[in-house]
Amino acid sequence: MKSANRNRVALITGASKGIGFALAEGLHLDGYHVIGVARTEPLQPYSFTFVQADVTSSSDVDRIAIYFHENQLPLNVLIQNAGIGYGGAVEELPSDAFFNTLNVNVLAIDSLNRLLLPLLKTSKGYLIHIGSVAGDLAIPFQTYYSASKAALERYSESLRNELKPFEVKVVTVKPGDTKSAFGSNRQKTIQENSPYRARIERSLKRMEADEASGMPTKSVYRVVKRLLKQKHPPVSVTVGLSYRILQGLNRVLPKRFVQWLLYQLYAK
Numbered sequence: 589m590k591s592a593n594r595n596r597v598a599l600i601t602g603a604s605k606g607i608g609f610a611l612a613e614g615l616h617l618d619g620y621h622v623i624g625v626a627r628t629e630p631l632q633p634y635s636f637t638f639v640q641a642d643v644t645s646s647s648d649v650d651r652i653a654i655y656f657h658e659n660q661l662p663l664n665v666l667i668q669n670a671g672i673g674y675g676g677a678v679e680e681l682p683s684d685a686f687f688n689t690l691n692v693n694v695l696a697i698d699s700l701n702r703l704l705l706p707l708l709k710t711s712k713g714y715l716i717h718i719g720s721v722a723g724d725l726a727i728p729f730q731t732y733y734s735a736s737k738a739a740l741e742r743y744s745e746s747l748r749n750e751l752k753p754f755e756v757k758v759v760t761v762k763p764g765d766t767k768s769a770f771g772s773n774r775q776k777t778i779q780e781n782s783p784y785r786a787r788i789e790r791s792l793k794r795m796e797a798d799e800a801s802g803m804p805t806k807s808v809y810r811v812v813k814r815l816l817k818q819k820h821p822p823v824s825v826t827v828g829l830s831y832r833i834l835q836g837l838n839r840v841l842p843k844r845f846v847q848w849l850l851y852q853l854y855a856k
């Protein structure tokens with residue numbers, strides 16, 4: 589397997605920590621030439637090629653594409669993993685919070701895709717978007733995050749059919765709660781005298797506890813590794829059995845019931 593991947597190049601955004609780091613290290617061990625991108629270098633030892641870049645900066649994104657051209661590198665796998673979240677009530681979050689969320693979680697992905705799709709078409713490669721179960725189950729007090737992941741999933745599905753004749757395989761991978769720094773990196777707004785205050789605190793506390801006891805980041809890597817062996821991968825994959833069951837229930841239960849459940853869990 590390792591030797592089969594020797595000339596294959598994988599680019600992973602958000603590779604400095606968490607899920608992206610596990611993907612970068614895992615695919616490197618599988619024999620891929622991995623290029624990992626983030627704003628800050630990983631704090632732990634790493635063995636892939638690290639390129640410092642902010643995916644929301646057009647000059648940084650251009651630099652990533654130039655790097656491929658200058659080094660005459662093919663691109664077999666692009667994993668769009670970098671992501672951010674805000675926690676708080678829509679009414680109270682900073683006015684740029686929605687734009688910032690969409691910018692990292694959707695718009696930056698599109699900018700990089702537009703530059704690198706020619707390489708993926710040449711290699712008939714894989715384009716993997718890291719979505720979230722929160723794109724299907726709208727989480728109150730993480731409204732912008734849920735909306736961004738829902739948008740990403742529709743974007744991914746449309747692009748899949750655009751690229752089908754070129755044999756580029758586009759997949760959304762949707763992790764459930766995963767142990768990473770995502771919770772502590774979440775930018776929270778909890779105003780002192782807010783009428784939402786107690787509910788936001790309870791909601792974020794529950795979310796952070798779920799993330800802290802979540803799946804290891806390697807679970808996402810294992811799912812991606814399996815996908816990269818498939819000639820006809822599925823449109824999307826949910827990571828974690830309990831989340832797959834949840835997704836199944838979400839499809840069959842009345843919307844009003846699902847909303848009630850989400851209220852009990854994250855908005856009461």
Ligand SMILES: NC(=O)c1ccc[n+]([C@@H]2O[C@H](COP(=O)([O-])OP(=O)(O)OC[C@H]3O[C@@H](n4cnc5c(N)ncnc54)[C@H](OP(=O)(O)O)[C@@H]3O)[C@@H](O)[C@H]2O)c1
Pocket residue numbers: 601602603604605606607608625626627628629641642643644669670671672692718719720721762763764765766767768769770771773799802
């Ligand atoms: N953890 C979960 O429970 C969970 C569940 C479902 C989906 N996800 C998704 O999984 C992905 C990875 O999240 P994670 O849990 O691994 O969180 P994390 O530990 O906070 O990692 C986020 C990564 O994104 C990078 N990043 C953020 N903004 C960036 C920017 N402007 N330019 C370049 N890189 C940027 C960060 O690197 P720098 O800060 O160094 O730039 C970091 O490497 C995200 O898309 C997230 O939405 C996570």
